[in-house]
Amino acid sequence: xxxxxxxxEKSVTAYISGEIDHHNAVNLRNEIDEAVENSYPExxxxxxxGVTFMDSSGIGLVMGRFKLMKNLSGRVMIENAPAMIKKVxxxxxxxxxxxxxxxxxxxxx
Amino acid sequence: xxxxxxxxxxxxxxxxNESFARxxxxxxxxxxxxxxxxxxxxxxxxxxxxxxxxxxxxKNDIGKIYIHAxxxxxxxxxxxxxxxxxxxxxxxxxxxxxxxTCETGERAGLGFSIMESFMDKxxxxxxxxKGTGVTLEKTIVSKGK
Numbered sequence: 300x301x302x303x304x305x306x307x308e309k310s311v312t313a314y315i316s317g318e319i320d321h322h323n324a325v326n327l328r329n330e331i332d333e334a335v336e337n338s339y340p341e342x343x344x345x346x347x348x349g350v351t352f353m354d355s356s357g358i359g360l361v362m363g364r365f366k367l368m369k370n371l372s373g374r375v376m377i378e379n380a381p382a383m384i385k386k387v388x389x390x391x392x393x394x395x396x397x398x399x400x401x402x403x404x405x406x407x408x
Numbered sequence: 409x410x411x412x413x414x415x416x417x418x419x420x421x422x423x424x425n426e427s428f429a430r431x432x433x434x435x436x437x438x439x440x441x442x443x444x445x446x447x448x449x450x451x452x453x454x455x456x457x458x459x460x461x462x463x464x465x466x467k468n469d470i471g472k473i474y475i476h477a478x479x480x481x482x483x484x485x486x487x488x489x490x491x492x493x494x495x496x497x498x499x500x501x502x503x504x505x506x507x508x509t510c511e512t513g514e515r516a517g518l519g520f521s522i523m524e525s526f527m528d529k530x531x532x533x534x535x536x537x538k539g540t541g542v543t544l545e546k547t548i549v550s551k552g553k
Contacts (some may be wrong), residue, residue: 321459322423328514352430352448354455358516383448390522 302327304334310342311335316349318356330359333368341373348379357384358391365396411478411486413439421462421471427546433477433487440483443550449483450525450546457489457542458520464509465540470553479491483548490541496534503532 303314313331317323335343343364358403365375377396380388388394415436419425437450449495454475459471474490496502503524508517524530529545 318427320423320426320455321463322426332529352451352455354452354459355516355518355522356459356514358518359514362516363514383445383452386445386448387452387522390525391516391518 300347302330304330306334306338306340309340310344311340312344312346314346314349315352317349318352319360320352320354321356324356324360324378328363331364335354335364335367335371339371339373343368343373344378345374345375346378347381347384350381350384353384353387355387355391357387361388361393362391365393411480414476414478414516415472416477417475418511420474421466421493423459423462423474425473426455426458426462429458429473429475433475436477437479437485440479440485440548441551442548444543446546446548446550453523453526453544454487454489454548456522457544460519460540460542461489461491461493463510463515464496465491467494475511485546485548487544488541489544490539492539492540495536495538496532496540497531497536499534 300403301316307311311334315327316336319327345364368375375396381399412543417429417432419429419485433454434447434451458473460466471491471493475487477485477487479485494537501507503520505521506517509516523542523544527544527546534540
């Protein structure tokens, strides 16, 4: 499960690609958390642009990172989620984490 | 009603098989020419069911997971996914959205909700100590559109 992580002054961006399921959520979580815990960003951006499949393990991943960032008084934002992944996110009511552009699209689905 | 096609899979409850299981079911259903959304719905529901067998049924011990998929006249797909794990004492409780027995905070408790809403029908049967089975049904209507 590849994830590329960009760290700048105030934010950490995780570009996730491939499939997110229970099997590979663990590695993803560890890599993202390591970056967050090393740099204490104000904003964690989870970029789902390269994700081709996601089940509820992805929701667990987002909710877990949301809690982590809340503990650091930071925020989480979701970028570039494909339609099928938004559909899973809608089930969990976490569309509020979608970026503005994503939200407009989600409302058209 | 007799199926027009069917397949059976038996595999070990290792998490690396989650991807294998949903891909195999998707490939079996592909003959009905489903669109991307229908195939994603089925893959997601199968992934939830198989993950439940691994995480809850066998609690990360290695046991066998059984998938039996059938296609019926009228592009109806019925997929049964079973384990011989610990079973569920209170099915109604287990099916409540956001209910989870996982304490790490990394499981959303949405498995059954997703199976229910992404498929046309969901049936769950379970006996404590004997195992759990889910039956998922969906009619492929898109013909690739």
